[in-house]
Amino acid sequence: MAYEEMTGAKILVQALIDQGITDVFGYPGGAILPVYDELFQQNQIRHVLVRQEGGAVHGAEGYARSTGKVGVVIVTSGPGSTNAVTGLADALMDSIPIVCFCGQVPTHLIGNDAFQECDTTGITRPCTKHNYLVKSTKDLARTIHEAFYVARSGRPGPVLIDLPKDVSLGLGPYIPPADVVHKTYQPRVEGDRALIEQAVAMMAEAKRPIFYCGGGVINSGPRASELLTQFVNMTGFPVTLTLMGLGAVPASHPQFLGMLGMHGTYEANLAMHGSDLIIAIGSRFDDRVTGRLNAFAPNAKKIHIDIDPSSINKNVLVDIGIVGDVTRVLEAMIEVWKARGYKADAAAIADWRRQIEEWKGRNCLAYRHSDEIIKPQHAIKRLYELTKHREDVFITTEVGQHQMWAAQFYGFEKPNHWMTSGGLGTMGYGLPAAMGVQLAHPDALVIDIAGEASIMMNIQEMSTINQYRLPVKVFILNNEYMGMVRQWQELLHGGRYSQSYMSSLPDFVKLADAFGAVGLRAEKPSELDDVIKEMISIDRTVIADIRVDKAENCFPMIPSGAAHNEMLLGPQDKAEQPISEEGMVLV
Numbered sequence: 001m002a003y004e005e006m007t008g009a010k011i012l013v014q015a016l017i018d019q020g021i022t023d024v025f026g027y028p029g030g031a032i033l034p035v036y037d038e039l040f041q042q043n044q045i046r047h048v049l050v051r052q053e054g055g056a057v058h059g060a061e062g063y064a065r066s067t068g069k070v071g072v073v074i075v076t077s078g079p080g081s082t083n084a085v086t087g088l089a090d091a092l093m094d095s096i097p098i099v100c101f102c103g104q105v106p107t108h109l110i111g112n113d114a115f116q117e118c119d120t121t122g123i124t125r126p127c128t129k130h131n132y133l134v135k136s137t138k139d140l141a142r143t144i145h146e147a148f149y150v151a152r153s154g155r156p157g158p159v160l161i162d163l164p165k166d167v168s169l170g171l172g173p174y175i176p177p178a179d180v181v182h183k184t185y186q187p188r189v190e191g192d193r194a195l196i197e198q199a200v201a202m203m204a205e206a207k208r209p210i211f212y213c214g215g216g217v218i219n220s221g222p223r224a225s226e227l228l229t230q231f232v233n234m235t236g237f238p239v240t241l242t243l244m245g246l247g248a249v250p251a252s253h254p255q256f257l258g259m260l261g262m263h264g265t266y267e268a269n270l271a272m273h274g275s276d277l278i279i280a281i282g283s284r285f286d287d288r289v290t291g292r293l294n295a296f297a298p299n300a301k302k303i304h305i306d307i308d309p310s311s312i313n314k315n316v317l318v319d320i321g322i323v324g325d326v327t328r329v330l331e332a333m334i335e336v337w338k339a340r341g342y343k344a345d346a347a348a349i350a351d352w353r354r355q356i357e358e359w360k361g362r363n364c365l366a367y368r369h370s371d372e373i374i375k376p377q378h379a380i381k382r383l384y385e386l387t388k389h390r391e392d393v394f395i396t397t398e399v400g401q402h403q404m405w406a407a408q409f410y411g412f413e414k415p416n417h418w419m420t421s422g423g424l425g426t427m428g429y430g431l432p433a434a435m436g437v438q439l440a441h442p443d444a445l446v447i448d449i450a451g452e453a454s455i456m457m458n459i460q461e462m463s464t465i466n467q468y469r470l471p472v473k474v475f476i477l478n479n480e481y482m483g484m485v486r487q488w489q490e491l492l493h494g495g496r497y498s499q500s501y502m503s504s505l506p507d508f509v510k511l512a513d514a515f516g517a518v519g520l521r522a523e524k525p526s527e528l529d530d531v532i533k534e535m536i537s538i539d540r541t542v543i544a545d546i547r548v549d550k551a552e553n554c555f556p557m558i559p560s561g562a563a564h565n566e567m568l569l570g571p572q573d574k575a576e577q578p579i580s581e582e583g584m585v586l587v
Contacts, residue, residue: 005171007171008137010038012038013042014174015141015145020069021070024046024060025048026048026049026050027056027076029080029116030103031116031163032101048435048439051460054083056074056084057088057091058436060100060436061096062435062436063437064096064097064098068222068416071096071097071099072101073101074101075101077105077118081162082123085127087426091157092127095156097151099144099151099160099161102120102160104162104164107167110164124160129150129151129155129156132162133162134162134167136172137167137171138173140172141174146180148177149185154307155307188323190328191305191328191332192322198320199322202319202320203337203342204345206277207348208348209352211238212260213228213242213281213282215422216284216306216326217281218247218248218415220307225247225249231333231334231337232249236255240256240258240264240268240271241259242259242422243420244423247412247414262291262557266362266556267362267364269556269564269567270565273296273563274355275299276300280306281306281326285311285314285316291566295564296564303319304316304320305326306326371526373524375548376546376549377408379546380402380410380477383475386532392443394419394447396419396449397419397429398427399421400427400451401451410449419434428456430455431450431472435464439470442470447472447473450477451477451483452477452479453482455476462511466516471542472541472542473544480550482501491559508521508543515541521545521546532544
């Protein structure tokens with residue numbers, strides 16, 4: 001078949017159009033200028049000019065996470081690509097589909113230490129799902145379509161294409177996506193039927209079961225969340241979600257125990273510890289969830305469902321591992337449950353639910369309210385109460401205490417409305433991610449719940465937000481500390497607050513004005529609701545500086561290296577006080 005000849009730059013733009021891409025995030029430079037020249041000559045793709053390449057990748061992450069589409073980034077060679085590395089690593093850890101195009105020096109100069117040259121493919125190999133160095137224009141169209149397929153298929157992730165300048169200037173054939181089939185990467189989506197039968201039979205026999213579900217449910221698409229909720233209803237089993245899985249089951253669901261893990265709820269962590277069967281769906285048994293591995297769920301059998309075969313038995317050995325797409329596997333499990341006429345052991349599940357209710361009675365998220373100073377938990381609760389009636393609220397966060405309080409106190413009723421950096425824990429993620437979400441959902445209420453330290457990491461993207469007139473709301477819990485660092489220093493390092501105090505913060509109200517936004521401030525609990533309401537009502541970018549208690553810590557907390565039943569529930573607990581099987585602090 002004869003294909004139309006185009007320049008490499010035009011091939012790239014045409015490929016984006018044929019892949020259904022309408023928005024890209026980027027920053028120009030010498031090696032990528034042919035692509036920018038081609039972008040200038042078309043009107044089908046909107047380019048969002050960020051202020052630093054890291055912001056471009058985080059913006060694309062927020063866009064992708066909130067839409068289920070592939071995010072696209074275009075940066076130049078050398079520092080352009082190295083600035084993108086953190087975002088790529090973040091997307092890899094959290095399974096976010098990104099395609100990143102990096103300019104590169106001409107092929108004949110590669111390896112000669114040319115101006116703005118670096119070994120982009122070598123640098124990014126560990127932090128991408130796959131990467132390519134394109135050496136001939138004739139290979140470019142096929143490579144781009146492959147990259148999109150790899151990014152969105154199986155376990156999603158970032159894919160990088162290193163594009164030498166002579167390749168983008170040269171001529172080559174444009175091959176449409178329909179003519180490109182990846183020969184080797186064919187992820188398995190249907191689960192093994194025999195293993196599914198075994199898993200469902202095991203569920204029917206369980207006495208203390210729990211669903212433990214993560215971001216893989218959300219990545220599988222909205223149908224997966226619907227099926228999971230249906231299965232939870234059918235079985236009567238309790239369910240807990242990871243940080244990345246919030247929204248996969250409605251927060252208001254009576255069987256939802258809250259988030260689990262290091263700052264998860266008492267009842268979720270104790271239920272995991274005391275269970276006899278864990279049904280892990282789209283989660284990966286990471287260290288923030290398992291705690292000390294040799295004490296993790298000591299009496300539980302484990303079923304693990306994941307599209308990534310390398311995740312199964314990676315951290316925790318399981319009894320049944322099912323490789324497949326969450327949606328397909330849940331459909332099959334529900335079908336088997338119904339066809340076999342299975343029913344949960346009603347008496348055992350009732351006893352299990354009673355035990356969980358006792359743990360809930362500890363009210364692990366309680367805090368001491370104050371009429372004098374704003375408690376950060378109270379700030380998040382009021383933000384939730386004043387926005388929960390809306391269907392179009394999207395929350396992003398930076399990383400730190402505020403992130404955990406947001407996960408604990410903001411209720412997510414559906415998937416794709418919670419964007420946070422989970423695996424890499426990237427400070428500076430929330431503002432550019434909110435920018436990407438707002439671009440994808442121009443009429444939505446998009447709020448970045450931030451800390452005063454994290455927000456400074458990518459504060460320059462306020463300029464981008466201003467340029468594109470995006471009404472992002474930045475809700476800063478300002479305690480004048482790197483809060484999580486200070487908390488660990490207080491609890492685990494003898495109160496030695498080494499370099500955790502933010503002693504030269506800007507005036508965020510004046511900073512908002514400098515960026516063309518509106519600045520608001522609340523210093524007392526009595527001012528909080530009015531500031532939140534005003535923030536929501538203003539159809540412009542807003543920075544709300546919420547001055548919160550500087551000494552407040554985020555509880556519950558499982559210290560690093562501890563087990564689920566070694567939680568700290570509040571300031572009265574010490575790190576060496578384990579919790580018994582019955583859930584009581586042992587003094």
